[in-house]
Amino acid sequence: MTNRRESxxxxxxxxxxxxxxxxxxxxxxxxxxxxxxxxVTEIHVIEAIxxxxxxxxxxxxxxxxITVGTLTTAINKLIKKGYVDRRRIEEDRRVVLITLTEKGKEVYKFHEEFHNDMIKYTIDSFSIEEETVLVSAxxxxxxxxxxxxxxxK
Structure with a gap:
């Protein structure tokens, strides 16, 4: 057994x-x-939307x-690439709403599948006890x- 410092x-x-x-x-x-x-950063913005x-x-x-200013820069790029739409609401023009385009939804699903596969293959060889300990830790x-x-969070 290793000592605490080694662990x-x-x-x-x-x-x-x-x-x-x-x-x-x-x-x-x-x-x-x-x-x-x-x-990868843009994918994570899409995921957050x-x-x-x-x-x-x-x-x-x-x-x-992140700040709204930093997000605005990322959203402008994603709009140009066709992944995101932006609009202001009529009741309060200061409020900006963003949504994924169909192309944005495709990449969202692609990324979600990547994560699902990564987790599935990670724990496939674990016993129930190992999985429980890992999740708890x-x-x-x-x-x-x-x-x-x-x-x-």
Whole structure:
């Protein structure tokens, strides 16, 4: 059995490597798809908009923990690429609603399928007990980060 310091070192290396690997795999998957004109960041903006509703710019910026100005830059690019539509509401012209176009919905589904496959293949070889322990441990890690760094969920 390893000591606590070794466990911390291994866990740190694993979390950092997993994070990098997932982003790298997402990037390669995108580049080899019909959506190669998108970056991983743009995919995550599309994911935050959601597939089945209009959302305000403020809601999406809040969910992504970015400013509305930063989101506006991303949305302008996504509109030019044909993935997002934007409109102001008549009752209050300050409110800007964004929705996915059909093309945006296609990439949303593509990305959702990528994540579903990744999780399915990850836990397929696990026993129920291993799966339960993994989910419990990851919930604790996530809860720690949310509390320690005041993340909004």
């Amino acid at each position: 911390e070192s291994v866990l740190n290396k694993l979390l950092v490597q997993l994070f990098r690997d997932i982003l790298d795999i997402e990037e390669k998957c995108l580049q080899n798809s019909e959506f190669s004109d998108l970056s 959601s597939i089945d509703k209009e959302r305000t710019m403020s809601e999406v910026a809040y969910d992504l923990s 990851l919930k604790k890690i996530s809860g720690f980060f949310e509390e320690k760094y005041h993340l909004i």
